[in-house]
Amino acid sequence: MSGKIVTLQRHIMEQQTLHPEASGRFTRLLWDLTLAFKLIAREVNKAGLVSEILGAAGTHNVSGDTVMKLDQYAQDRIFKAMDHGGHLCVMASEEVEDIIPIPDQFPLGHYVLLFDPLDGSSNIDANVSVGTIWSIYHRKSRGRQGSLEDCLRHGYEQVAAGYVVYGSSVMLVYTTGHGVAGFTLDPSLGEFLLSHPAIRIPARGKIYSINEGNALFWDAGTQKYIQYIKQRDEATNRPYSLRYIGSMVADVHRTLLYGGIFLYPADCKDPQKPKAKLRLTYEAHPMSMIVEQAGGRATTGDMRILNLEPKSLHERVPLAIGSPEDVGMYEEFFSGKR
Numbered sequence: 001m002s003g004k005i006v007t008l009q010r011h012i013m014e015q016q017t018l019h020p021e022a023s024g025r026f027t028r029l030l031w032d033l034t035l036a037f038k039l040i041a042r043e044v045n046k047a048g049l050v051s052e053i054l055g056a057a058g059t060h061n062v063s064g065d066t067v068m069k070l071d072q073y074a075q076d077r078i079f080k081a082m083d084h085g086g087h088l089c090v091m092a093s094e095e096v097e098d099i100i101p102i103p104d105q106f107p108l109g110h111y112v113l114l115f116d117p118l119d120g121s122s123n124i125d126a127n128v129s130v131g132t133i134w135s136i137y138h139r140k141s142r143g144r145q146g147s148l149e150d151c152l153r154h155g156y157e158q159v160a161a162g163y164v165v166y167g168s169s170v171m172l173v174y175t176t177g178h179g180v181a182g183f184t185l186d187p188s189l190g191e192f193l194l195s196h197p198a199i200r201i202p203a204r205g206k207i208y209s210i211n212e213g214n215a216l217f218w219d220a221g222t223q224k225y226i227q228y229i230k231q232r233d234e235a236t237n238r239p240y241s242l243r244y245i246g247s248m249v250a251d252v253h254r255t256l257l258y259g260g261i262f263l264y265p266a267d268c269k270d271p272q273k274p275k276a277k278l279r280l281t282y283e284a285h286p287m288s289m290i291v292e293q294a295g296g297r298a299t300t301g302d303m304r305i306l307n308l309e310p311k312s313l314h315e316r317v318p319l320a321i322g323s324p325e326d327v328g329m330y331e332e333f334f335s336g337k338r
C-alpha cells in the first residue's frame with residue numbers, strides 16, 4: 001500500500017469529479033451498497049461459528065424463526081440497504097425469479113441494480129472464498145416503476161460494476177468506466193482502503209481455470225485449447241498451471257491480478273442444445289466490464305460478452321475471460337483456426 005491512505009468513500013467522490021454532470025446520487029448509491037457488503041462480510045466471517053447461519057434454508061432455529069442461508073441473508077441485506085435510498089427504480093437478483101420492484105412507500109431513482117448476492121455459495125461450509133457481484137445501469141423505461149426492460153441490457157451499457165471477495169481478507173474491486181481499483185477492508189476501522197490502484201491484468205498469464213471434470217462435454221475447440229496449454233513449451237510459458245476454486249468471483253479475481261484465463265464453456269452433451277452455466281446479467285456482464293477496464297477481454301468464444309443483450313433475466317452464457325493474449329488464443333481454437 002502506498003503512503004497515501006484513501007478510503008473507498010473518498011475514491012468514489014473523486015471518481016464523481018470525472019463526471020461533471022453528476023448530481024451525487026450515484027455516489028450515495030455506492031455508499032449504500034458498501035454498507036450491505038460490510039454486513040455480508042461480517043456474517044460470512046462468522047459463518048464457521050454460528051451454526052444457525054450454516055443451516056439449510058427452510059430449517060428453524062430454537063426460537064422457531066426461519067433460518068436464513070447465507071445467500072438469502074446476502075440477498076436480504078442488499079435489498080434492505082438499497083430499497084429506500086431513492087437511487088433505484090428496480091433491482092434484479094440471481095436469487096429472485098422476477099424483477100424486484102422498489103416498495104411503494106419509497107422514492108424512485110434513475111438507476112438499476114443487478115446482483116448475485118453470494119457467488120460460490122456451495123463453498124461456504126468448507127470455508128472457501130465466496131463473493132458478491134453487482135452491476136449498475138441507467139434506467140431506460142419511462143413508467144413510474146422500473147421494468148424488465150431496464151434489466152435486460154447490453155453489457156456495454158453498464159455504468160458501473162464491481163465485486164467483493166470474502167476471502168482471507170475482504171476485497172472490493174469496482175469500475176465506473178475509468179479503470180479498475182481494489183480496496184481491502186480494514187476490519188478494525190470498518191473501512192475499505194485503497195490497496196490496488198489502477199489494476200491492469202497481465203497481457204498473458206500462466207494459469208488456466210476451468211472445471212476440468214466437464215472435459216468430455218466441451219466443444220472440440222475448447223478441448224483442443226486446454227490440451228495445447230498443458231503441453232511443455234518454455235518459449236511460450238507452457239504448460240500452464242491449473243487453479244480452480246469453483247467460486248467465479250475468486251477465480252476471476254486471481255485471474256485479474258495474476259493473469260491467465262478463466263473459462264466456463266457450454267456443456268455440449270447434446271450438441272443441438274449446448275447448455276451454459278454462468279448467468280449473463282449477474283455474473284458475466286459485470287465481470288467482463290471489470291476485466292475489460294483492466295485491459296483484459298471476455299468472450300463466449302465467438303462473441304464479445306459486453307455486446308450481448310439478454311432475452312431473459314436468468315439467461316446463461318459460455319464465458320472465457322482474462323488476459324488479452326490468452327483469450328485471443330482461446331478464440332482461435334474455439335473457431336477452429338488452430
Ligand code: AHG
Binds near residue numbers: 211
Ligand atoms: P452461485 O453460487 O452464485 O450459484 O454461482 C456458482 C457458479 C460460479 O461461482 C462458479 O464459477 C461455478 O458456479 C462453479 O460451477 P461448477 O461447480 O460447475 O464448477
Ligand code: MN
Binds near residue numbers: 094119120248283
Ligand atoms: Mn454466482
Ligand code: MN
Binds near residue numbers: 071094116119121
Ligand atoms: Mn449466487
